[in-house]
Amino acid sequence: QSALTQPASVSGSPGQSITISCTGTSSDVGGYNYVSWYQQHPGKAPKLMIYDVSNRPSGVSNRFSGSKSGNTASLTISGLQAEDEADYYCSSYTSSSTVYVFGTGTKVTVL
Amino acid sequence: QVQLQESGPGLVKPSQTLSLTCTVSGGSISSGSYYWSWIRQPAGKGLEWIGRIYTSGSTNYNPSLKSRVTISVDTSKNQFSLKLSSVTAADTAVYYCARDLGRGALDYWGQGTLVTVSS
Numbered sequence: 001q002s003a004l005t006q007p008a009s010v011s012g013s014p015g016q017s018i019t020i021s022c023t024g025t026s027s028d029v030g031g032y033n034y035v036s037w038y039q040q041h042p043g044k045a046p047k048l049m050i051y052d053v054s055n056r057p058s059g060v061s062n063r064f065s066g067s068k069s070g071n072t073a074s075l076t077i078s079g080l081q082a083e084d085e086a087d088y089y090c091s092s093y094t095s096s097s098t099v100y101v102f103g104t105g106t107k108v109t110v111l
Numbered sequence: 112q113v114q115l116q117e118s119g120p121g122l123v124k125p126s127q128t129l130s131l132t133c134t135v136s137g138g139s140i141s142s143g144s145y146y147w148s149w150i151r152q153p154a155g156k157g158l159e160w161i162g163r164i165y166t167s168g169s170t171n172y173n174p175s176l177k178s179r180v181t182i183s184v185d186t187s188k189n190q191f192s193l194k195l196s197s198v199t200a201a202d203t204a205v206y207y208c209a210r211d212l213g214r215g216a217l218d219y220w221g222q223g224t225l226v227t228v229s230s
Contacts, residue, residue, distance in 0.1 A: 001174070003157065032214075034214040034215050034216075035215075036215050036216045036217070038158075038217075044222075045207055045220040045221065045222055045223050046158065046207075046217070046220060047220070048216060048217060048218045051212065051214075051215075051216035051218070052214065052216065057218060089157065089158055091158075091160075091215050091217075092215060093214050093215045096174075097171075097174050098160070098173055098174060098175075099160070099163070099171045099173075100148075100160040100215045101160070102157060102158040102159065102160060103157070104157055105157045105158075
């Protein structure tokens with residue numbers, strides 16, 4: 001089971017919106033509405049930001065939103081803030097025996 | 112508020128078995144329909160899902176590690192554990208435990224523990 005494909009880096013200025021893509025296959029991203037997104041600051045544990053493609057856990061800012069089209073899921077951060085600078089990982093349930101697969105990770109830089 | 116804490120040796124010799132425990136507080140490990148997962152992250156690299164256990168004791172493992180991994184649960188201690196046998200330097204990583212909503216949504220994570228494989 002290969003990792004889901006994410007861009008290595010995405011950047012934006014404060015206040016702007018950015019979108020991170022997560023591309024898989026029909027066996028994972030495209031086959032289930034079970035895509036999650038995690039934010040990870042250096043030296044910290046990942047934090048769940050989005051689950052089930054577009055649901056936000058309690059306490060997560062509504063500046064974060066998720067969507068999916070076909071085999072590609074996306075995370076959009078609107079009104080970019082300095083504290084959004086972090087690594088972001090997608091993950092998906094998969095029909096393979098792997099069960100879960102993570103994305104390659106995207107470093108978000110706030111210019 | 113659910114909290115998870117990993118514990119175990121930070122240094123393991125090659126060919127030996129890595130053993131970690133995750134202690135859950137703020138709620139019973141056997142309440143609710145949750146899985147409990149282990150994930151690892153080598154320095155500077157991405158996340159790798161290792162496996163999970165349901166409160167009934169049923170398990171799923173990453174096929175790439177399946178032959179070396181055992182995950183177990185001790186409900187009396189509110190803990191679940193990871194054993195990874197025949198370790199090599201490639202198993203050096205930060206190991207995380209997490210609560211798993213059952214569809215890849217890992218909503219509570221431990222702080223992580225660094226395990227180094229070296230003689």
